Amino acid sequence: MAYRIGQGWDTHRTQAGRELILGGVRIPAEFGLSGHSDADVLFHATTDAILGALALGDIGMHFPDTAPEWKGAASLQFLQHAIQLAAGKGYSLVNVDSTIILERPKLKDFRGAVRESLANAVGLPVDAVSVKFKTAEGVGPVGEGRACEAQVAVLLQASA
Ligand code: C5P
Numbered sequence: 001m002a003y004r005i006g007q008g009w010d011t012h013r014t015q016a017g018r019e020l021i022l023g024g025v026r027i028p029a030e031f032g033l034s035g036h037s038d039a040d041v042l043f044h045a046t047t048d049a050i051l052g053a054l055a056l057g058d059i060g061m062h063f064p065d066t067a068p069e070w071k072g073a074a075s076l077q078f079l080q081h082a083i084q085l086a087a088g089k090g091y092s093l094v095n096v097d098s099t100i101i102l103e104r105p106k107l108k109d110f111r112g113a114v115r116e117s118l119a120n121a122v123g124l125p126v127d128a129v130s131v132k133f134k135t136a137e138g139v140g141p142v143g144e145g146r147a148c149e150a151q152v153a154v155l156l157q158a159s160a
């Protein structure tokens, strides 16, 4: 197959006293996200999107949160491992489109930094990487500030 499409979703609870890391960028905030790793919801959803495109299962299959070697791991490692798996199957990324849903703080001032960081992480030019931000309009756990979500779509193409 010349092309494969994938989608990924992730959510993490907000937690005081943790750093807020989105797409490898530290965002100033009064809270971070809880999780076994650095809880980078955007990198996790991107990892799942790449694994999904190739029907390689999900992030928990490859990096079980019970495995001591992944405790506190930078999510960049998960993402780059997924890209290596894709390369091993003869596929490379074409583009990434993502949405982070977080009630506060406003993220738009960090769009350039997050795009650049995600682009570097996946080895694409910045114009092939989209990062969108949404609130949840005060509704549900994300809207109440109790969680953050990310949704990501990726396209892979056969390298040969
Ligand atoms: O969710 P809503 O449609 O109200 O978001 C309006 C705009 O606010 C978004 O298009 C986005 O640019 C920005 N935004 C942001 N940081 C957030 C949520 C939304 O900068 N946490």
Ligand code: MG
Pocket (backbone or CB within 6 Å): 010, 011, 012, 035, 039, 040, 041, 044, 045
């Ligand atoms: Mg996660």
